[in-house]
Amino acid sequence: MNLLTIKEFSKAITDKVLFKGADFSLNEGEKIGVIGVNGTGKSTLLKIIAGEMETDEGEVIKANRVKIKYLPQNPEFPEGITIYDYVISLNKNEHNQWNVEGEAKNILNILGFTDYELAVDNLSG
Numbered sequence: 001m002n003l004l005t006i007k008e009f010s011k012a013i014t015d016k017v018l019f020k021g022a023d024f025s026l027n028e029g030e031k032i033g034v035i036g037v038n039g040t041g042k043s044t045l046l047k048i049i050a051g052e053m054e055t056d057e058g059e060v061i062k063a064n065r066v067k068i069k070y071l072p073q074n075p076e077f078p079e080g081i082t083i084y085d086y087v088i089s090l091n092k093n094e095h096n097q098w099n100v101e102g103e104a105k106n107i108l109n110i111l112g113f114t115d116y117e118l119a120v121d122n123l124s125g
Contacts, residue, residue, distance in 0.1 A: 005026075009024070069090070
């Protein structure tokens with residue numbers, strides 16, 4: 001099953017062209033890595049896939065129910081917020097309010113976080 005497709009994708013930052021007419025797809029079960037030297041567009045690509053930045057041309061198509069988030073290398077969190085409350089604050093909406101709390105705990109457990117009251121400030125980079 002196709003999870004993500006990018007068609008005829010182009011993006012420039014000021015006068016530097018990062019992508020021009022690029023195509024990309026990701027299918028269920030595939031794993032990818034994004035590598036390159038500084039300034040080649042890795043973060044820009046991930047932000048576009050996550051919907052945090054627009055393409056100059058082309059389109060990004062995600063399968064139904066596919067959620068993609070971008071976490072920067074040095075994120076800023078509200079002071080004193082717990083890992084559980086932060087996950088809930090980013091993901092709760094009117095459609096999932098009844099099951100988001102259980103799903104958040106399940107994901108945190110999978111990632112090895114069992115102390116839901118742990119403040120994000122106390123985590124290492």
